[in-house]
Amino acid sequence: MKLRIVVLCWLLLAGAQAAQAAAIGYVPMDDRPVNLEYVADTARAAGETIVTPSVSAIAGRQRPGSGSRLWDWVFEQAAVSDAMALSADSLVYGGLVASRTHFASDAELLARLEKFRELKRRYPALRLYVFSTIMRTPKMSAGATEPPYYEKLGPAIFRITALEDKREVAGLSAAETAELSRLIGAVPAENLADWRTRRAKNYRINEQLQQLAREGVFEYLLLGRDDASPLSASHQEARHLQTSGAGMDASRYLSIPGADNLGMSLVVQAINDVNFRLPFVKVFYAPGVGGATVASYEDRPLAESIPQHIVVSGGVKADWVEHPDLVLAVNSPADGKTREANQPENVTQANPAVRTFVGQVCSELAAGRTVSVGDVSFANGADNSLLTLMKEAGILDRLAAYSGWNTAGNTLGYAVGQGMLSPFMPAGQRKKMLAVRYLDDWAYQANIRGQLYEEVVYPAGNDGQWLNALKPRVTKAATLKIRRFAAANLWPMTVENIWVEFPWNRMFELGVHIR
CATH class of the missing domain: 3.40.50 (Rossmann fold)
Structure with missing residues (x-):
C-alpha cells in the first residue's frame, strides 16, 4: 500500500494528467451477468471505455470458453488498451466451471500460462491485472458445476478435506482420525484421485501466477478463495499459498474471499490506476x-x-x-x-x-x-x-x-x-445501477425466487437446476413479479422497460435488464 501511495503522489506532484476514458480490455471468468454484463455496465456508466471478447468465446454453463480465441483477442486488444483485467481461469482452463472439471495436462496448462509472459514482452507498458481462483470445496453441489460424482460424494469429500486441514492446523482426536480413515475408504478411489489431481494442477498454476507477479509481469495478481470454509481444502491451499506468496506487498498481490467479485474489483482498480485516483x-x-x-x-x-x-x-x-x-x-x-x-x-x-x-x-x-x-x-x-x-x-x-x-x-x-x-x-446511470441490485438482491434473491419455486417450479416437478421447457413460463412469471416489486418499492420508473432472464437455465441467478 505504501508503494501505491508513493507512486500516485509522485505522479500528481509531477503534474501528470488523469487519463480520460481509458481503454480497458476485460476477460471475465464466464458469461454470467455478475461477471460480464454488470461489470462492463458499471465501467461504462462511469464514462470509461471497456471492451470484452465475443460472448461465444467466453465460458457458459455447459461450454468452456475457447482459450485460443480468447488469447487471440487479448493479444489483438492489447495494442489499443491502457490496461487489461484478465481471468486466468478463462485463459488457462476455459472458465470457472472448467477449472473444476478440466482434464488438461500440466504441460498444456503451463503453455497457456506462458502466454502472460509473452504478452508482457510484446507490450511492456501494458498494465495487466490478473485474477484467479483457489478451487472451491463446497459442502454439496448440483447442476454440473463440479465433476459428476461430486453431487453424490461432495459431502464426504468436503469432510475429508476439513479433517485433513485440521490435522495440519491443530491435530485430530482419535475419533476424528478414525472418521477420516472411514471416509477415505468410503469414497471411490478413482473419484478422490481425480479430484485431488485436478486440485494439485490448479494449485501449481496459482504458484506460477505468484511467480509471474514477483517478476513484474502483472500490475496486480488477485487470488479468490471461492466458497471457502474455515476448514477445507480451499483453506488449506490458501494457507500454503500465503507462505509461497510471502514478501509480496498488498499493492501487488492479495488473496481475498469470493470469486464472482474478482472481475469487478480489478476492473475498478485498473480504472482508478490509469486515472491516478486513490x-x-x-x-x-x-x-x-x-x-x-x-x-x-x-x-x-x-x-x-x-x-x-x-x-x-x-x-x-x-x-x-x-x-x-x-x-x-x-x-x-x-x-x-x-x-x-x-x-x-x-x-x-x-x-x-x-x-x-x-x-x-x-x-x-x-x-x-x-x-x-x-x-x-x-x-x-x-x-x-x-x-x-x-x-x-x-x-x-x-x-x-x-x-x-x-x-x-x-x-x-x-x-x-x-x-x-x-x-x-450521471445520476440516472447511478440509479440504474442501484435498481439492478435492488431488483436482483432484494426482490429476486430474498423473496421472488422462493415464491417461484413454490408457485411454478416445484408444482411442475422441477428442482430448479435445469429449467429447460419450464424456462419461458418461469421467465414470464419472474418478469411480472419483478415489475410489480419495482412499482411498489422503488422510485418512479417505467416498469415495462424492465426485463429478466435466467442466463444459466437455472433458478440460482437472474439477469436483470433495464432499457
Whole structure:
C-alpha cells in the first residue's frame, strides 16, 4: 500500500494528467451477468471505455470458453488498451466451471500460462491485472458445476478435506482420525484421485501466477478463495499459498474471499490506476459483532477481508479521514451469524441494530458523503428489514451503491467497486445501477425466487437446476413479479422497460435488464 501511495503522489506532484476514458480490455471468468454484463455496465456508466471478447468465446454453463480465441483477442486488444483485467481461469482452463472439471495436462496448462509472459514482452507498458481462483470445496453441489460424482460424494469429500486441514492446523482426536480413515475408504478411489489431481494442477498454476507477479509481469495478481470454509481444502491451499506468496506487498498481490467479485474489483482498480485516483474509504458496521463476523462461505472475519476488498479495488481504508471519498456501511448480523436470505428469519420488521444502522447511513448522507451499503447480514440475498427501513427513510435512490447478493465477498466487491465509481456516473446511470441490485438482491434473491419455486417450479416437478421447457413460463412469471416489486418499492420508473432472464437455465441467478 505504501508503494501505491508513493507512486500516485509522485505522479500528481509531477503534474501528470488523469487519463480520460481509458481503454480497458476485460476477460471475465464466464458469461454470467455478475461477471460480464454488470461489470462492463458499471465501467461504462462511469464514462470509461471497456471492451470484452465475443460472448461465444467466453465460458457458459455447459461450454468452456475457447482459450485460443480468447488469447487471440487479448493479444489483438492489447495494442489499443491502457490496461487489461484478465481471468486466468478463462485463459488457462476455459472458465470457472472448467477449472473444476478440466482434464488438461500440466504441460498444456503451463503453455497457456506462458502466454502472460509473452504478452508482457510484446507490450511492456501494458498494465495487466490478473485474477484467479483457489478451487472451491463446497459442502454439496448440483447442476454440473463440479465433476459428476461430486453431487453424490461432495459431502464426504468436503469432510475429508476439513479433517485433513485440521490435522495440519491443530491435530485430530482419535475419533476424528478414525472418521477420516472411514471416509477415505468410503469414497471411490478413482473419484478422490481425480479430484485431488485436478486440485494439485490448479494449485501449481496459482504458484506460477505468484511467480509471474514477483517478476513484474502483472500490475496486480488477485487470488479468490471461492466458497471457502474455515476448514477445507480451499483453506488449506490458501494457507500454503500465503507462505509461497510471502514478501509480496498488498499493492501487488492479495488473496481475498469470493470469486464472482474478482472481475469487478480489478476492473475498478485498473480504472482508478490509469486515472491516478486513490479513493479513501471509511468503514462502519451495524451494531453488534461487526467486524468479528465470519460470514457464511468464508474463512476470515470481515475486519480482515474488508480492507483487502478496498485495496484490490485501488483504494485504502482510512477511517480517520474527515472527508472520505466513500463511506462503506456494512450491514453485518448483530450476533455475527449470517443466515440464508430465503429463511423465515429474514423479516421486514427492523430490530434495534438495523434501526441504528440506517440512522447512521442517513446521517452520513445528510453530511453530504458518498455512501455505499454492503448488506452481508444474510447470504444469497438482501436483508428485508434493512431495505424496508431504507425505503421508509426515502434513501434508496440516494445511495452511491448497494449490494447484498450471494456471499459476503461477492457483496463487498460490488459495494466497494460500484461505490468508488459512482461519483463519476450521471445520476440516472447511478440509479440504474442501484435498481439492478435492488431488483436482483432484494426482490429476486430474498423473496421472488422462493415464491417461484413454490408457485411454478416445484408444482411442475422441477428442482430448479435445469429449467429447460419450464424456462419461458418461469421467465414470464419472474418478469411480472419483478415489475410489480419495482412499482411498489422503488422510485418512479417505467416498469415495462424492465426485463429478466435466467442466463444459466437455472433458478440460482437472474439477469436483470433495464432499457
